[in-house]
Amino acid sequence: MQNPYIPYPVVVDKIITEVDTKDIKTFRFKFVNPEDEAKYAYIPGQFGELSIYGKGESPIGIASSPTQKGYVEFTVQKAGVVTQALHEMEEGTLMGLRGPLGNSWPLEFLEGKNIVIVGGGFAFTTLRSLINYMIFGDNRKRFGNITVIYGARNPGLLLYKDELIEWQKRSDLNINVTVDKGDATWTGREGFVPAVCKDVAPSKENAVAVICGPPVMIRFTLPVFFDLGFSKENIITSLEMRMKCGIGKCGRCNVGNKYVCKDGPVFSLAELDKLTPEY
Amino acid sequence: MEKRLIKKDALAGIAKKVAEEFLVWAPVKKEDNVLFEPLQKDGEPFFAYLNSKNAPKNVFFPHTEALMKFTRTEKGMVFSSDENKADSSVLFGVRPCDTHSFALLDKLFDQEKYQDAYYITKRQNTTVISIACVKPPYASCFCTSVDGAPVASEGADILLTDIGSDYLVELITPKGEKLAKYFGDAKADAAAETRKNEIAAKAIEAIKSKIPAHEVKPILDVNFDNPFWNTIHGKCLACGTCTYMCPTCHCFDISDEVKGGDGVRIRSWDSCMFPMFTKETSGHNPRVSQKERWRQRTMHKFKYYVDNFNAIACVGCGRCVMSCPVNIDIRKVVEDISKL
Structure with missing residues (x-):
């Protein structure tokens, strides 16, 4: 029996400061035991528990794509005890990583469809994973038109600036x-x-719209997509909740009869309608 | 199934004998309370008890337990040991409502995917001996309303039933049979069996407190927004006693403790009754008041657990009824819901 509470040992391989305010950084982790990388096979939309011994754990969406080999990336905003400690870390530091946890973006459902990705602010991380997955090599053929709409409060707060420039050069991406x-x-x-x-x-x-952003953005964006005729089955989003175990036991992220950590975090609007509004 | 008879006054001696080989958790008198504790060498088990003050779930799911240890290195804190381990033990003398709770907790902690290593290890290494309630101990007992009974063996490896001068010993599972040697060699006859069945039927009749636990499921399905939820929590102190006493409540927290260069990651019971339980770093709290927390606790026991595991997450022990400092009574809550 694999003990799901024991993190894989990882080393902080690279730290990229993403924004001018310096409170959002991307952390690239490498597995200390190379064989753990295969065990950490993930799908875009899943998350991991970043585990800093002595501080605790923080559930964060995976920002890299499984097509990027040799490492896993998480983009983290400095907010609480664990993320504060993470932001103070230097490259070369050892820590732990649990997961991959949760469901994922519904890749099979997305295949063969036109994909509209809408992201706001710091919630762009698992969408970036999805984009990089879809445009990687032959994967691109499995999806129709890909339209990305990504916004931030100001230019300094845009994530993945270099990638945005690269993506804009591609003719198969809008x-x-x-x-x-x-x-x-x-x-x-x-x-x-x-x-x-x-x-x-x-x-x-x-078409399917995949939307992630702050609540205020979601609130005003959804009516636009309803007006465009998108059904609730074809609008997908990802929830955030307070979590501890990540495997549907500790009860913290229980919403209705679902656990956001194991039944989510990804839900269609149609699925969210069936949940109690406690998220 | 192997069935034997032992003299009633032999029970404490058997427990002490078993304790020579295994860690034995037995009911022990502590001031005014009876609690399940490891039986000490000179300790005396107290089997003439009604039910233990606390649910014995702590044997498998301790109030606080170490998950792993870690240690400081030049490159940061690193994992040092997995603390998932358990001595071979015997939980001796649990009431049937509480063994029922083990069967319910198994559904959550021992799912096909995501097995909870710590719970499962303790459960696998522990043999559960139950003592049936020949006379239901409290007026607040309502096990028969939630798929239990005063003489029932779900979740137990061995069931003892007081049939007069003897206990009928039923070795239910292979785990239970392994302890056969402690229970003498007097085989139970058909008369003992008949006597037990009569006692079981009488005990069921003696449970007078009843709640419509099954009837409320379809009502809860469609009444999340009912104004009724405003009526329960008014006097609730958010003390969490109900969840701590409850044999099936299983919410927990995980936290790290560091002393010098070493540390330990522990998990400890938490409660959906606490405001901080769902409060996020951003300040957002999805369950904003005690009203939502009471709804969550009720829904989780009588709807969500039924949705997910086809079982009500309440065993009718009545501990929350007896322990609530402001007398909120889950029986009344369920009764009221049935009238919505």
Whole structure:
């Protein structure tokens, strides 16, 4: 019996400061025991428990794609005790990683469809995993048009800036990056995510929208997609809850008869309608 | 199934004998309470008890237990040992409502996917000996309303039933049969069996407290937003006593403790009754008041557990009824729901 509470030992291999405010960093981990990487086979949309002995654990979505071999990445905002400790770490530090946990973006359901990805602010991490998965090599052929709408409050708060530039060069991706308010050097789009969605107006035909962002963004974006004719079955999102065990035992993320950690975090709006509104 | 008879006054001696070979958890008198504790060399088990003050779930799911240890190195804190281990032990003299709770907890902790190593190891290494309730101990007992009975063996490896001058000993599982040598060689006859069945039927009749536990499931399915939920929590102190006393409550917290260069990751009981239970780092709390927490506790026991495991997560022991400092009575709550 594998003990699901024991983390895999990992080393902090690389730390990338993502935003001007320096409170969001991407941590690249390598497994101390190379054989653990295969055991940590994950699907975009899953999460892991970042385990810092002496501080605790924090459930964070996996930001890298399984097509990126040799490491796993998590983009983490400094917020509580564990993430604060993580942000103070240096490259080369040892820690632990549990998972992969939870369901995932529904790849089989997405295959053959046009994909609309809508992300706001810091909630772009598992969407980035999905994008990198879909555009990797032959994977690209398994999906139709891919439209990405990604917004942040200002240019300095955009994540994965280098990747955004690379993605924009591709002819098989429709990338729309927006900021609420630009700065002196910003030449891109300005405007809130819901307005940009309205403007881009992706077709509902054979399409699925995958939406992640702060509650206020979700609240104003959903009506746009309903107006465009998207059904609740074809709008997918990911929930965040307080978690400890990550395997549906400790009871913390229990919403209705589901546990966000093992039955989620990914749900369609149709599925969320059946849950009690306690998230 | 192998059945034997032992003299009633032989029981304490048997428990002490078993304790020479195994760690024995037995009911022990502690001031005014009876608690399940490891039987000490000179300790005396107290089998003339009604039920233990606390549920014996702590044998498999301790109030606090070490999950793993870690130690400081130049490159940070690293894992040092898995603390998943358990001595071969015997839980001696549990009431049938509490053995029923083990069967219910098994459904959660021992699922096909995501097995809880710590619970399972303790469960596998422990033999459960139950003593039937010939006379239901408390007026608040309602086991017969939640798929239990005063003389029932679910979750037990051995069942003892007081049939007069003797205990009828039923060695139910292979684990139970392994302890056969402690229970003498007097085979039970058909008369003993008949006597036990009569006693069991009488004991069921003696349970007067009844709740419509099954009837409320379809009502709970459609009444999440009913104003009724405003009526329970008014006097609740959020002390969490009900969840701590409950044999089936299993919510827990995981936290780290460090002393010098070494540390331990522990898990300890937590409670859905506590405001902090669901509070997120951002400050957002999905269950914002005691109303939502009471609804959660009720729903979890009488709806969600039924949805997920086809079983009610209540064994009718009445501990929460007796222990609540402000007399909130789950029987009344369920009764009221049945009238919605």
